Amino acid sequence: MSSSTSIQPKKRKINFSNIILGAGINMAEVTTLGQPLEVIKTTMAANRNLNFLNSIKYVWSRGGISGFYQGLIPWAWIEASTKGAVLLFVSAETEYRLKLLGAGNFTSGIIGGISGGVIQSYLTMGFCTCMKTVEITRKKSAAIPGTIQQSSWTVFKGIYGKEGLRGIYKGVNAVSIRQMTNWGSRFGFSRLVEDGIKKLTGKTSPDDKLNAWEKIGATAIGGGLSAWNQPIEVIRVEMQSKKEDPNRPKNLTVSKTFKYILQTNGIKGLYRGITPRIGLGIWQTVFMVGFGDMAKEFVAKLTNETPISSH
Template identity: 75%
Template sequence: MSTEITPKIEKKKVTPSNIILGAVLTMTEVTTLGQPIEVTKTTMAANRDLSFIQSIAKVWSRGGFLGFYQGLIPWAWIEACTKGGILLFVSSEVEYRARVANAGNFMSGIVGGITGGVVQSYTTMGFCTCMKTVEITRRKNMASTGVTQSSWDVFKVIWAKEGWRGINKGVNAVALRQMTNWGSRFGFSRLVENGIKKIQNKGSDDKLSVTEKILASAIGGGLSAWNQPIEVIRVEMQSKTNDPNRPQNLTVMKTLKYVYNTNGIKGLYRGVTPRIGLGVWQTVFMVGFGDMAKEKIANYGKAKPQSLK
């Protein structure tokens, strides 16, 4: 009589190295292609009458090549230094707890991603995302004087006028976006990983190659763009574009109704193309490279088995 041994679920250690790793990965992601795609996507969502090419032209007109890095310093960097570490820290812990509670790989990934995304939003992403959107959509020159306000000047004005609520405008939409973002990205990535293992006749505990891991992450990131309406709502709530028809004191539902009545269902999906590209780019970094880097750190210093000669 044989008994099947259930494989032990090992807990990934929560260490300062994981937090630092998350910050390094996100800083690299946003400073390379992340911010240019973010600026293009936000411009399309805020100016829903513009095509993809027209949006690129508009961004270029606001500063040339550097126009694609509006909001990078300091807001995107502040966000990157914090949100990556929070995501890896929280999602790893929750994913492990879900696995211990007998949840599958797919469901554990979703729960971990959702929790990590929500915690991200209410700790650091609220004011950083708001200020990035303000920087991307505001008029650069004051009409009366022609003087250009710095990003810090704009922050001070909003803070003096509206306080904490002002710089966190749209934070509930950010939370909805992040929980669906990372729930989808982690979940879809794990689902694709399971499919790849079946195709390659690998066991559930077998490791994927670097190429397989990146492929799974890229597909998961692209599929996560299904929630683009939430992103358009978030941008509209935080936008500084001049729109006299925009209702005051916007909530998520008010904004949804306004965008739909103004631009129809297509308006809720403006910017989805660059969003897919951003989802792929971010997920390859945070899920693909993140998993591989965490494993490298976990195994650092361990004795490697010697091959027989």
């Protein structure tokens, strides 16, 4: 008697090591190239008259090398230590559950990334993303003689005292749209490229793994392609920006901001900052998807467990 059975991932307990792993990887990503690319990208999105080179000069004028790390401490570190954990944990668990239901690599990757992106936006990223943007776009007074530069915490308290949680979480819906499309694209495209690499290299068994360079290459392509949603990022920055603009409408919503940018800067304005965004997308995805998968494999060997959504 013969029977055919589909290969399914083995049922396993929730691996909480993914929480610590995700936080550590994301901290490394943001402290290296992540924050400088974030600062340049945000500067271009908020000052849509600046090109890439002019943005670098502008950022340098705000503190030299330290200007490229505006908002890193504490906001980017708080965000990285929490959002990385949420992303890796939620996306991995979602991918695993979907595969139990028979979903393919590409589908489970997209939905896993979307799930992780949405959850991290509302749980951890709202106020951190807002405060990073405030730091990058607010007027710096340190260079003016006789003035004292306000600290990040002072600015945070001022926004909270004036606007409450609504002010601290300004633009969170745009952040959520960005994150779900970001990580849905990054995981999905990365998994799709992985499948293509496996076919090209003759890795036909589900147990066949990509080597380190193949994994990095796949995730770099996935990260770069995810920049298609740059208009959402420009909208998010405009909603959270502290740049003085008397023409900006009050009580901005996603739709109001979209119309305002379109009216003032045209279609091109919605894509300002896409060059550093592509670089950031590649850098983040290589860390969170590529290194994340490799790190999960390494931890699994140490703990003698099967990693979640291992590819």
